[in-house]
Amino acid sequence: xxxxxxxxxxxxxxxxxxxxxxxxxxxxxxxxxxxxxxxxxxxxxxxxxxxxxxxxxxxxxxxxxxxxxxxxxxxxxxxxxxxxxxxxxxxxxxxxxxxxxxxxxxxxxxxxxxxxxxxxxxxxxxxxxxxxxxxxxxxxxxxxxxxxxxxxxxxxxxxxxxxxxxxxxxxxxxxxxxxxxxxxxxxxxxxxxxxxxxxxxxxxxxxxxxxxxxxxxxxxxxxxxxxxxxxxxxxxxxxxxxxxxxxxxxxxxxxxxxx
Numbered sequence: 001x002x003x004x005x006x007x008x009x010x011x012x013x014x015x016x017x018x019x020x021x022x023x024x025x026x027x028x029x030x031x032x033x034x035x036x037x038x039x040x041x042x043x044x045x046x047x048x049x050x051x052x053x054x055x056x057x058x059x060x061x062x063x064x065x066x067x068x069x070x071x072x073x074x075x076x077x078x079x080x081x082x083x084x085x086x087x088x089x090x091x092x093x094x095x096x097x098x099x100x101x102x103x104x105x106x107x108x109x110x111x112x113x114x115x116x117x118x119x120x121x122x123x124x125x126x127x128x129x130x131x132x133x134x135x136x137x138x139x140x141x142x143x144x145x146x147x148x149x150x151x152x153x154x155x156x157x158x159x160x161x162x163x164x165x166x167x168x169x170x171x172x173x174x175x176x177x178x179x180x181x182x183x184x185x186x187x188x189x190x191x192x193x194x195x196x197x198x199x200x201x202x203x204x205x206x207x208x209x210x211x212x213x214x215x216x217x218x219x220x221x222x223x224x225x226x227x228x229x230x231x232x233x234x235x236x237x238x239x240x241x242x243x244x245x246x247x248x249x250x251x252x253x254x255x256x257x258x259x
Contacts, residue, residue, distance in 0.1 A: 001026060003145060004127065005088060007034045007063065012085075014061045016041040016052065022119045023065055023092065046070070053079035060085040067093035072100055075107050086110040092117065092124060095219055096138045105132045116140035116219065120188070120203050122173030125149070126217060139216040140209075147171035149217060150194065150202065151209055161211045164220055168202040170195070175203075227256040 007013070013031040015038055017024040031038040039059045045051050052074060056064065061083075066074060068091050074080050086108065092115040104112050117125035126149060128141030143149045151165035152158060159165035170192050177185040192200040208220045227234050236254040243252040 001030055001124070001144075002034055005063075007031060007036045009035045011036040011062045011087070012039055012060055013037070013063045014039050014041060014052075014056065014059070014065075016046040017065065018046065022123045025123060027065060049074040049077050050079060053077055053083060056083045056085065062087040063090070064088075065090045065092070067091070068096045068100055069094060071104065075100075075103055081107045083108065083110075088113065090115055096130075098134060098136065098138060101130050101134060101138055102132075104130075114138050114140060116217075117173075118169075118203070118205060120175045120205075121147070121169045121171075122175070125169055125171075125173065128216060137218050137220075139212060140219050141216055143169075143171070147173055148194075151211060151217070156193065159210075161213055161215075164208050164210045166223060167205045167207045167209045167217070167219075169205060170200065170202045174201060229256060 001007075007030060011031065011034075013027060013036055015024065015027040017027055019028075028038070030036070039055070039061060041052070041055060045055070047070075049070070052064075055061065057079065062085055064086060066089065071089075071091060087110055089104070089108065089110050090113045096114045101112065112130040114128045114130055115124045115126065117123050124144065125147050126141040126143050128139045130138060148170040150158060150168040150170070151163075152168055153163075153165050156168075174189070177189065188204045189201050190204060192202045206223050206226065208223050209217050210220060212218060224237070227236060234256070236256070239254040240252050243249055243254070
């Protein structure tokens with residue numbers, strides 16, 4: 001991130017993500033390893049858009065992260081437009097919609113970045129600088145340094161530009177395994193067939209994506225029933241499995257409602 005975004009000693013990064021979410025790692029350590037200032041929000045402050053806006057203004061925050069659903073709420077308040085100190089706003093954790101991007105640029109002028117990456121690949125893997133003119137699906141961009149992205153079909157062969165394929169990730173950011181879950185590790189971390197280096201692996205994300213003609217990647221949807229709610233992974237299949245064990249339940253379907 002430092003190579004790409006050049007955090008300086010006069011920057012102020014707001015640490016607001018709970019420590020049990022992966023984004024908190026770079027919020028904590030990026031400013032500390034570069035000599036920038038780390039400003040820590042009060043516990044629970046990440047849920048209060050008015051508090052966050054006042055903190056940004058008071059502490060002259062220059063870099064901040066939002067999941068898109070929280071950015072939507074943040075932009076609703078009048079104080080958001082007064083956060084003139086911001087130099088960079090980063091979104092990740094959920095899909096960023098064109099409507100939200102348009103709303104952002106109507107309120108703030110700081111560059112907006114759409115990042116993508118699962119915990120299994122050390123937080124962020126791809127990056128895209130948003131543009132005001134973008135009206136189609138917002139790309140998740142291209143892989144960052146030392147990471148690779150592959151879009152593969154059901155036979156794990158590369159797909160052409162524009163054709164949907166599952167996103168596989170490789171590179172130095174991959175996790176070693178799932179703790180005490182060897183079966184899941186074997187299922188999702190596979191040998192890298194495109195590398196000549198022994199021991200190289202790919203992570204099977206379960207995300208369906210496609211390439212744009214310019215080589216940037218568009219996220220389309222999940223291939224399973226996993227959903228994201230306020231940046232948190234929820235396995236609908238696990239909920240359904242437990243509900244079916246309840247007395248009197250013959251069948252069920254768990255869905256994420258947006259109303």
